[in-house]
Amino acid sequence: MDAMTDDLFTPLELRETEIPNRLMLSPMCQYSCDGLDGLATEWHNVHLGTRAVGGAGLVMAEATAVEPRGRITPHDLGIWSEEHADALKRTTDFIESQGAVSGIQLAHAGRKASTHRPWADENGYVPIEDEGWEVVSATDEPYPYETDHPTHALTTDEVEGVVESFREAAEHALDAGFDVPEVHAAHGYLLHQFLSPVTNDRDDKYGGSFENRTRIVREVVEAVRDVYPDDKPVFVRISATDWIDDEPSWDVEQSTRLADQLSEAGADLIDVSTGGISPKQNIEWVGPNYQLRFAEHIRENKTSDIKIGSVGGITTPEQADALVRNDRVDLTIVGRKFLRDPYFGLHAAQELGQEDANRPPSQYLRGF
DSSP states (O other): OOTTOOOTTSOEEETTEEESSSEEEOOOOOOOOSSSSOOOOHHHHHHHHHHHHTTOSEEEEEEEESSGGGOSSTTOOBOSSHHHHHHHHHHHHHHHHTTOEEEEEEEOOGGGOSBOOTTSSSOSBOOGGGTOOOEEESSSOOOOSSSOOOEEEOOHHHHHHHHHHHHHHHHHHHHHTOSEEEEEEOTTSHHHHHHOTTTOOOOSTTSSSHHHHTHHHHHHHHHHHHHSOTTSOOEEEEESOOOOOSSSOOOHHHHHHHHHHHHHHTOOEEEEEOOOSOTTOOOOOOSTTTTHHHHHHHHHHOSSOOEEEEESSOOSHHHHHHHHHTTSOSEEEEOHHHHHOTTHHHHHHHHTTOTTTSOOOGGGGGGO
């Protein structure tokens, strides 16, 4: 290989922030707050800190609600106050002490909020009388779980209030010490609910045309960019396709247009995922790199210099390394593999002969 070819352990510089390698821990919900206050616990500290020890260059915290009604479950992490920032500060300090970069996904679940945890005995919505709450969306149509739930269509003014909630959450995230905010506009959550014609038939400035449906995401990114200093990057996670072909839906061509618009709004990297808007989705196949083709399409057809990351079925060091070496993505985003192997980054360096680029902490050297 050309000595100048980027590999998995080549640092990625975005603005003036250097990510030490091309491995990002994907934001994965832990549903593990002790109470209903959204405050981080020892579980969050150990979960995120361990992946920093384990060699992830960028440790991205889970979908973190920008307001209480934006939580997916009553046990979700929040970032809507200084108390939430204070609870996360020692985690970001520890991540930094391990040479990694800390990130946080700023999120609002919209009509997919107020649900039971995945391992609960019940599925779908948590009733209001059992500590659930009225959910909000682009329209008043609830997500089609087995039971309906009070769903409020946000007014134009209320949409602008949601944008302000993201701005305030970004301020708290910055106070907590997070280097990279990621705007969550994927997986059928609130911002995606505005993007997709499947869930947005509004007739105001936030519905109808492509420009109107994407307006809230552009405004949120602009708000987060206004908060974060110029030397720190802003990420956006999108679902590149709804996986729905028999009705108007969100697809990779619209995602490509949006990527360029988000670059203009101040975003530096698009984290490409797919799906989540409706149970009608038809995912053709799930396996290694199954979402990569969408990331590649955006990367090849965008007109801006925004960077592209891909998630989905990345499970081996050789696979992740090849994605970077072959110039298919700028960042590999690894989820479930990091759950199975918290030290995947260190093991990858060992297997690829790159121990000097991603060394274990001194306390662990004898194990490697």
